[in-house]
Amino acid sequence: MNSSQKYQTNLKSIFGAFDAFTMWKGRVALYAILRVLGIGKGDEVILPGYTCVMDVNPVKYVGANPVYVDIEPDTFNMDVSLLEQAITPNTKLIIAQHTYGYVCDMDELMGIAEKYGVTVIEDCCLCVGSTYKGKLAGTFGIASYFSGQWNKPFTTGIGGMVTCNDENVAQDIQELCENELIKPSFKEVLMLQAQLWVYKALIYPRTTALAQNLFRWLTKKGIVVGSSSNEEFEPKMPENFFKAMSSVQAKEGVKKMKSLEANIEHRKKMSSFYDELLGNKGWGIRQFDSSKQDPVMVRYPVRVKDKQKAIEDAAKHGIELGTWFECALHPIETPLEKYDYEIGMCPVADKACEQVVNLPLHTRVSKKTARRTVDFITKYCEEAFA
Ligand SMILES: Cc1ncc(COP(=O)(O)O)c(C=O)c1O
Structure with a gap:
């Protein structure tokens, strides 16, 4: 078995998937899924208006139109109460993006999708190991995609993976990969x-x-x-x-799978520690329905009053601070109009972009780092606010 096959076998077994595939990046993985689902010109694809533009590109590449649904302010995931009104006869797909590690409200989302006969896939690029009613995120939709980029839940430098729960879709992805994937140089x-x-x-x-x-x-x-x-x-x-995963990435992926459980445990432990530290200072801490989900956070989002200043000062003081997301279609350089997004379309998301910074949770973050980070960030807001 070569390293790619090993990595795919690992992914398949972790997610109990019918099949798994590896690619150059997460966006390539999404593109493959869109292609085999036959998403094309004039079709509408629903996704949250709080994402990365690299996630919207593949939708555009196949000729489909992105339709943005606003988020809810606590979990930053698609507000499913707004989903139904976004569905039209042209809606072909819903992308359930699990933001920061919080799982979308999958009961509601899947129910609406089923009512209108719309296919669901899951964007797990920011979410590995989270569960919803005991079921792993990435196992609800017909297929899911993941990213191995350096600041994602686990990294292979860059990387993309698909897990697939449907035999026909899996067969089509296999064929597409055999026919069209090119090798990295x-x-x-x-x-x-x-x-x-x-x-x-x-x-x-x-x-x-x-x-x-x-x-x-x-x-x-x-x-x-x-x-x-x-x-x-x-x-x-x-x-x-449309590029394949290299053996360098696949080998790294196999290694990362061995430490995945420890990685997940670390993220959970450190998230609770941030809850404790922030809570002690009277700050807003994570708000999610713990009777439904058990999230594994990729980063810990907090709201500040002056995001720009916080980011500039953090760099000066050697504090790691994430900027996700700088605008509805991260990063700030994105020409929003080319992607059919106008400021004001998703006001809750726009506000989150202005206020949210995120604290690190990767495996090199210690309790000492967390304390330093919280001492720093809480200076940027005098009192907790939502
Ligand atoms: C939510 C989300 N989905 C998809 C992607 C695309 O992943 P990749 O960078 O591996 O192509 C990203 C980030 O880059 C992302 O933040």
Whole structure:
């Protein structure tokens, strides 16, 4: 068994899926799903107006129209009470994006989808290990996709995976991959390997902001394999987009699967610790329905009054602070109009973009880091507010 097959077998068994596939990035995985589901020109795809533009690109690439539904303020997931009114005769797909690790309200969402005969897939790029009524996120829809990008729940540098719960869809993805997936170049694989070593050496809570700036600069110079290229801020598919996962990524994936349980435990423990620290300071802590879900957070979202200043100061003080999401279709550089989004379409999401920063939870975050981070961030708001 080669490393890709091993990784796919691991994913299949963790998610109890019928089949699993590995690809270059999460966006490539979504593209594959859209293609085999026959989503195309004029079709409408519903997703939250609080996402990454790289998640919208594949929808555009196949000629479909994204339809954005606002989020609810506590879990930042699609507000399912608004879902029904977004459905039209052209709606072909709902993407249930589990944001920050919170699971969407799957009972409601699946019920509405079933009522209108609309297919559901799950975006698990920010959510690995969370459960809803005891069932793993990623096992509700016909297929799910995951990301192995460096700041996701577990990383292979970059990476994309599909798990699939339907035999026909699985067969079609297999065929699509055999016929159309291209191999990454030798140079790309070499650069990615070097990056993985650099990540291991450099990405610590105190150095992340610095490393991130360096990484962005090197990406612009074409020295590293970036998470996104400039041409991906246009809704037009770049050449060589539909790329396979390299063996370097697959080997790293197999390794990461071995420590997945510990990773999940760490994230849960640290999230509770943040709850405790923030709660002690009278701050708003996570709000979710614990009778329904047990989330595994990728990052811990908090609201601040001056996001821009908090981010600038965090970088100066060696505090790791995430900016997800800077606008409805992250990052801030996205030309929203090209993606059919207008400010005000999803007001709760727009407000979250202005206020939310996120605290790190990856495996190198210690209690000491959490204390430092909370001491820092609570200066940016005098009192808790929702
Ligand atoms: C919610 C969400 N979905 C999908 C993606 C795409 O993942 P990838 O970067 O692996 O293509 C991202 C981020 O980049 C994301 O934040």
